[in-house]
Amino acid sequence: MLKWLKKALAPSGEETVHKNFTAKNIIGMLCFVLVFCLVFAGVEQLFYSDSLFSTTWNRIRSDGDVPEMLIMGNSHAFCSFVPDIINGALGVDSAVLGASGQNAAGMVDSLAAALTRGKPNVVVVELNTFYFDFDAMPQYHKGSALGNINGMPKIINRARAAWHEIGFENIPQGVTQLLRSDLMWSRWSTDKKPLNRYEGNDVLGYSFMNWHAMGNFDAQMLQAEAIEFSKSDERKSLEEKPLNELHRLFELANQYEVELWFVKAPTTSISQDDIQRLNDVAQIAKENCSFVTQVYDFRQNIGDMGFEIEDFYDTGHLSRQGAAKFTAFFSAWAGKIMDIKPDYAAAFAYQSEQIDVCTESMYRYTMNAYGEDVQYRFMLGKDGKEMLVSDWSTNNSVEIELNPQEADSLYVTMCPLHLLDQQETYALTLPFMVKNTCIL
Amino acid sequence: MAFQTFSYFVFIFVMVIGYYALPTRMRWVLLLAGSYFFYMCWNATYALLLLFSTVITFAASLLIDSANRKGEKYKKHKKIYVALSLICNLGILFFFKYWNMIAATLNDGFTWLAIPLQVQRTSVLLPVGISFYIFQALGYTIDVYRGDVKATRHFGKYALFVSFFPQLVAGPIERSSNLLYQFDEIHRPNFDVMRAGAIKILVGLIKKVLIADRLAVLVDIVFSNAEQYGAPAYIVAVVCFAFQIYCDFSGYSDIAIGSAGLLGFRLMQNFDRPYFSTSIAEFWRRWHISLSSWFRDYLYFPLGGSRRSMLRWALNTMIVFLVSGLWHGAEWTFVAWGGLNGLYQIVGRVTKSRRDHLIQAVGMNPDGRLRQVMAMFCTFVLTCFAWLLFRADNFTQLQLIFSRLISTWEFDSLLQLIHLVNGRECLLMAILVLSLLVIEWISQKHDLYAKLITSSLPLRWSVYLALMFVLILFGKYNESPSFIYFQF
Numbered sequence: 001m002l003k004w005l006k007k008a009l010a011p012s013g014e015e016t017v018h019k020n021f022t023a024k025n026i027i028g029m030l031c032f033v034l035v036f037c038l039v040f041a042g043v044e045q046l047f048y049s050d051s052l053f054s055t056t057w058n059r060i061r062s063d064g065d066v067p068e069m070l071i072m073g074n075s076h077a078f079c080s081f082v083p084d085i086i087n088g089a090l091g092v093d094s095a096v097l098g099a100s101g102q103n104a105a106g107m108v109d110s111l112a113a114a115l116t117r118g119k120p121n122v123v124v125v126e127l128n129t130f131y132f133d134f135d136a137m138p139q140y141h142k143g144s145a146l147g148n149i150n151g152m153p154k155i156i157n158r159a160r161a162a163w164h165e166i167g168f169e170n171i172p173q174g175v176t177q178l179l180r181s182d183l184m185w186s187r188w189s190t191d192k193k194p195l196n197r198y199e200g201n202d203v204l205g206y207s208f209m210n211w212h213a214m215g216n217f218d219a220q221m222l223q224a225e226a227i228e229f230s231k232s233d234e235r236k237s238l239e240e241k242p243l244n245e246l247h248r249l250f251e252l253a254n255q256y257e258v259e260l261w262f263v264k265a266p267t268t269s270i271s272q273d274d275i276q277r278l279n280d281v282a283q284i285a286k287e288n289c290s291f292v293t294q295v296y297d298f299r300q301n302i303g304d305m306g307f308e309i310e311d312f313y314d315t316g317h318l319s320r321q322g323a324a325k326f327t328a329f330f331s332a333w334a335g336k337i338m339d340i341k342p343d344y345a346a347a348f349a350y351q352s353e354q355i356d357v358c359t360e361s362m363y364r365y366t367m368n369a370y371g372e373d374v375q376y377r378f379m380l381g382k383d384g385k386e387m388l389v390s391d392w393s394t395n396n397s398v399e400i401e402l403n404p405q406e407a408d409s410l411y412v413t414m415c416p417l418h419l420l421d422q423q424e425t426y427a428l429t430l431p432f433m434v435k436n437t438c439i440l
Numbered sequence: 441m442a443f444q445t446f447s448y449f450v451f452i453f454v455m456v457i458g459y460y461a462l463p464t465r466m467r468w469v470l471l472l473a474g475s476y477f478f479y480m481c482w483n484a485t486y487a488l489l490l491l492f493s494t495v496i497t498f499a500a501s502l503l504i505d506s507a508n509r510k511g512e513k514y515k516k517h518k519k520i521y522v523a524l525s526l527i528c529n530l531g532i533l534f535f536f537k538y539w540n541m542i543a544a545t546l547n548d549g550f551t552w553l554a555i556p557l558q559v560q561r562t563s564v565l566l567p568v569g570i571s572f573y574i575f576q577a578l579g580y581t582i583d584v585y586r587g588d589v590k591a592t593r594h595f596g597k598y599a600l601f602v603s604f605f606p607q608l609v610a611g612p613i614e615r616s617s618n619l620l621y622q623f624d625e626i627h628r629p630n631f632d633v634m635r636a637g638a639i640k641i642l643v644g645l646i647k648k649v650l651i652a653d654r655l656a657v658l659v660d661i662v663f664s665n666a667e668q669y670g671a672p673a674y675i676v677a678v679v680c681f682a683f684q685i686y687c688d689f690s691g692y693s694d695i696a697i698g699s700a701g702l703l704g705f706r707l708m709q710n711f712d713r714p715y716f717s718t719s720i721a722e723f724w725r726r727w728h729i730s731l732s733s734w735f736r737d738y739l740y741f742p743l744g745g746s747r748r749s750m751l752r753w754a755l756n757t758m759i760v761f762l763v764s765g766l767w768h769g770a771e772w773t774f775v776a777w778g779g780l781n782g783l784y785q786i787v788g789r790v791t792k793s794r795r796d797h798l799i800q801a802v803g804m805n806p807d808g809r810l811r812q813v814m815a816m817f818c819t820f821v822l823t824c825f826a827w828l829l830f831r832a833d834n835f836t837q838l839q840l841i842f843s844r845l846i847s848t849w850e851f852d853s854l855l856q857l858i859h860l861v862n863g864r865e866c867l868l869m870a871i872l873v874l875s876l877l878v879i880e881w882i883s884q885k886h887d888l889y890a891k892l893i894t895s896s897l898p899l900r901w902s903v904y905l906a907l908m909f910v911l912i913l914f915g916k917y918n919e920s921p922s923f924i925y926f927q928f
Contacts, residue, residue, distance in 0.1 A: 008596055009465045013624030017704040021629040032901060039905055043913075237561065240544075254482075255442075418860055 069094035069334075072107050073126030079317040080126065080265035082327040089331035090340045092121075104129045104245035108252065115256050122259045122338075125249070130242045130281055235283060236276035246284060253291035260285075261294040261334075266302050266318065266326055294337060298326065305329045366397040367412045375420060377413040382406075392420065441481040443695045444649050451478065455605075456702050460629045468597050468623055471703070475605040479569070482609070486567035489536075493529055494602045497577040498595055500525035501584040505591035508584075522585045529574045536566055541770035569609035571767055575734055577602050580616040582738055589616050597623040606699040610692050612710040612730035619707070627704025632893075637701025639889065642904075644694030646911050651872045652688035653916035655680040658861050658869070663831055666840050670848035673857050674841060678824045681831050683873050686714065689728070713880045715823075718815035720784040723823060731767070735760050750790075758782040768830070773838060777829040784822055868914065 069092050071081045078096055086094040097111065107129050238246065253260050262285060264278060278297065285292035298305075305325050312322055334340075367376060378389035378398045389410070390398045402410060415423045441448050455474050459467050480487045503521045507514035543559040550557045580601070583589045592598050601620040607613075662669050662677035669677070693710035700707045710730050717723035724732050743756040758779065765778015796806065804811050832838040858866050882888065892903060 008594060009469075013621075013626055015626040015628065016622075017625070017627040017630050017633055019628035019630065021631050021634075025631040032904070035901065036905060036908065039909070040912075043909060 067093045067095040068121045069124060070111070070120045070122075071096045071124045071126070072111055072129075074107070074129045075317060076128040076265050076267070077124075077126035080323050080326055081124075081330065082323050085324060085327040086331050086334070089328065090335055090338070092334075092338070092340070104242040104249075108245050108248045111249070112252055115252065115258070119256050119258055122261055123253070124261045124263055127262055127264050127278055127281055130238060130246060130277065232272055232275045233279065234276045235280040236273055238277055238280050238284075243284075246281065247288070250285075250289035250291070253289055258291065260289070260292045261296070261337075262292055263294070263330075264297040264299060266299050266305070266307065266322070267312075296333070298330065298333075301329060362399050362401055363403075364397055364399045365402070365410060367414075374414050375417050377415075379411045379413065380409060381411055382409045441478055443692060443699075444645060447481075452699055452702065456634075459627075459703050464626050468600050471605075471623075472596055472600045472603065475600060475603040475608060478605040479603060479608055482568045486570075489532060489567055489570070490573060490603055491599075493532065493574055493577050494599045496528045497525055497581045497602070498598050501581050501591040501598075502593070504581070504584050508587055518585060522581055525581045526578060529578055533570060533574050535562075536570055538766075538770050541772075545772075572611050572613055573602055573608060575731075575767075576613050579613065579734060579738060580620070583616055589620075592616075592620060604700070604705075606696040606705075607707055610689070610696070611728070612693055612696065612708050613734050614707060614730070619705070622705050625704075630704065633704055634702050635893070636889070637698040637703075639892075639904075640694050640698030640701060642698075642907055642911070644691040644696075644698060645915075646907060647687040647691030647694065647876070649691075649915040650911055651869075651876060652684045652691060654865065654869055654872065654914075655684035655687070657865070657916075658857065659684055659831070661860060662857065663833070663837075666837050666844075669844065669853045669857065670850045671845045672849070672851050672854040674828075674845055676854060676857070678828055678831070680869065680873075682715070682820070682824050682827050683876070685827070685830075686711070687876070713884060715820055715877070716816055716880065716884065717819050718812055719819055720781065720788050720822060723819055724781070724785075731764070735764055739763060753789075754786045757785050761785065771834065773829050773832050773834060776835075777826055780826045780829060784826070 067083075069086065071077050071083075071094060081094070081096050083094045083096055086092055107125075111123065237243070249260070252258075262281065282295040285295060307322065307325065312318055318326060365378075374396075375392045375394060376390070376396045377392045380387045380389050380400070380402070389400055392415075396412075398410075400410075413423075441451060451474070455470070458470050458474075462470055476487055476490075479490060500521045504518050507518040507521065540561045543561045546559045550559075580589070580598075584591045597620065600623055601614070601616060604614075604619065659677050659681045662673055690711040697707045697709070708730055710728060712726040712729065714723050714726040717726055740756060740760045743759060744752060745756065746753050748756070761778040761782030762775055763778070765775040765781070768774045768778070799806050799811060828841060829838060832841060879888070892900060
């Protein structure tokens with residue numbers, strides 16, 4: 001062995017690159033570095049601007065707020081996590097980067113864009129988006145024609161197709177937005193029973209987001225025994241496209257060295273196929289990505305969370321109170337992992353930092369600024385009526401006579417300027433009270 | 441650890457300092473450890489595959505060399521050893537890269553024939569650089585088999601040859617006669633050599649981060665929303681893709697060559713201004729030179745090359761290009777791309793005399809500038825058409841693109857695309873591509889690098905600073921994390 005080692009380390013060969021590195025070269029290099037730094041400082045002072053944002057230097061320089069916890073997914077993420085509760089309970093700044101109907105590709109694209117702004121400590125991925133069979137689901141973010149939704153009665157799919165042919169663009173944008181936002185946010189009612197203003201309406205009154213509502217929804221229709229945790233150890237392979245996106249997600253995690261937590265938010269029911277896909281995701285993550293440090297299904301804790309039927313909006317989504325309960329439980333779980341003791345005293349305080357008192361009765365409502373290119377539109381929706389407060393503009397602030405107690409009747413719609421003509425696909429509406437971040 | 445990241449710069453800095461600081465006999469150890477560390481940053485487990493391939497080809501080469509020395513009696517043994525080496529390495533490549541493609545094709549076939557059978561697919565990740573290092577290792581084995589090189593008995597240096605970090609994950613695919621024996625050489629710190637390496641790295645980064653990643657934005661938008669765009673948008677997108685893939689890959693190669701240059705090693709040139717080719721045959725002598733020469737030497741010549749009948753030559757050419765297409769990706773669109781290039785070669789050769797007659801008949805000077813420019817333009821158009829097959833996700837998308845190229849001649853979608861990408865960005869893209877073409881055109885006749893390093897100090901430093909600032913201010917960072925050819 002020693003003989004082999006001696007032979008392996010024996011010098012051999014001729015000198016083909018001769019030494020030519022003098023002190024003069026070293027001094028020259030140091031002078032160049034000095035000149036570079038001086039010129040850099042000068043250029044930076046003279047030419048710094050937001051239009052050079054994509055440069056590394058501007059990203060270092062800018063005060064981008066990077067949440068410590070990013071929550072990704074589709075509507076299951078969007079409707080399950082309340083960032084204010086996580087922030088209040090754990091002191092961890094979090095943001096939900098989910099969008100309803102978002103498929104895995106859209107989710108990974110959103111995360112890739114978000115990571116250019118900075119690195120969070122952890123990215124929580126709600127796994128529902130990986131169930132999507134791209135060919136079956138309508139591709140909301142690709143602008144293609146609506147497809148049929150698996151499992152929906154044919155009449156509903158036909159009605160959706162008919163509605164699409166009529167065209168969203170023929171309906172005043174404010175109404176469409178309000179329809180979406182209202183039904184979306186009816187989950188966020190303080191009443192125990194989910195609010196459904198459009199009782200009796202058929203599917204033609206719904207926008208694309210309303211397929212969650214399954215028509216004329218009434219929480220009482222859900223079977224209590226549907227809320228049970230069903231488990232399977234079997235695996236069913238993901239479809240090719242979500243599988244590719246899963247691997248893209250791993251590549252992002254590897255590249256940015258960011259921790260991933262895979263979770264499943266509570267639902268009332270889930271098919272065996274989807275459970276098995278969930279198992280496939282867990283196994284693939286275990287085999288391929290060391291950055292996936294947690295894989296957890298919160299459906300098994302529905303009993304622990306004290307869930308009742310009213311905590312669900314429908315079979316896949318939580319109501320506001322359900323989201324609050326789940327987020328509190330999630331915070332406790334996350335606290336154990338992050339070694340933080342949750343503080344629930346502040347968890348349920350929905351204090352908005354965005355409301356300023358102008359005069360006795362006038363308030364200024366300022367939405368978080370999401371970027372130069374984003375346009376804002378403010379609508380007031382009360383008692384089934386909608387009123388335009390401020391049309392599309394870069395102004396993220398309005399002054400109106402609206403008591404902060406009723407702030408959730410103020411809806412903000414956001415859309416990037418260059419996607420405004422496709423706003424029915426890309427715009428997102430939020431009620432004012434909830435602090436969420438969304439990058440489209 | 442991608443080349444355009446800060447961590448790579450730290451890594452190369454440490455490697456260069458360590459390399460020149462160590463005694464010459466220890467340097468290969470540092471390079472080998474560094475190369476494996478570099479690879480394990482992508483995926484630690486797959487370093488075992490790299491090691492496995494290294495061990496198999498090293499052992500096979502020693503056995504072949506031993507059989508070579510024993511004489512003609514052992515010719516059969518030689519064939520067995522090289523066959524085993526080929527089977528093991530190509531088997532690994534097949535499993536990791538092509539299994540799912542074959543499984544999907546078979547499953548589609550079974551479904552179509554109503555056979556109740558399904559081939560299981562795998563969910564393993566494709567190891568980065570597998571096509572490159574396996575070909576490099578196999579090239580060595582075949583060289584030993586042919587007696588072109590003597591088998592090395594130094595496992596460490598051979599392992600370093602297979603895993604040398606600058607060219608490990610995306611080439612150039614080196615030959616043992618060039619690289620392996622450089623590890624026996626003694627390299628001293630040389631300012632001129634290292635400066636050349638550093639400038640090469642800078643140029644590579646500019647091509648990749650400034651040009652390729654910028655063009656990728658437009659290309660990805662169009663190809664992700666195939667049904668929304670018309671023919672003019674597709675033409676713009678495919679031209680952008682042509683430059684994207686060129687800048688991406690040649691940029692990577694430049695960084696690889698520059699990184700090796702910092703350590704005193706000389707890697708082969710991988711691109712030679714391919715878009716100035718006047719024929720497809722010439723294009724393939726200038727594009728991805730290391731791969732095309734590999735296929736020429738290890739597949740085309742053993743098949744008989746051009747020293748056969750016209751029909752056999754055509755068949756050999758088609759085989760080489762189809763395999764080349766398959767090498768590029770586990771999708772049938774890549775195979776079709778390869779086949780199309782093969783067809784171009786065949787048609788080009790068959791029609792050469794007629795084209796020459798036509799040029800003479802119209803009174804054009806065959807060596808004149810006009811003819812040259814027309815030939816370049818035609819070659820570029822043909823290449824871009826082939827890039828459509830390369831870039832498309834599948835045949836369905838390809839069909840959609842072709843139908844829209846023929847039927848949808850409207851400029852609204854192009855204007856929408858420009859608006860979506862941002863007018864300023866599009867202008868910058870155009871300026872950058874034109875600048876690249878001008879510089880490459882000038883560099884055909886003039887050695888720009890030699891002119892630069894012999895110019896005055898203020899001018900030299902101004903050029904260096906200008907390049908660095910253009911890169912810092914306008915580069916696209918972290919938005920396209922990998923090189924296109926990593927997927928191969």
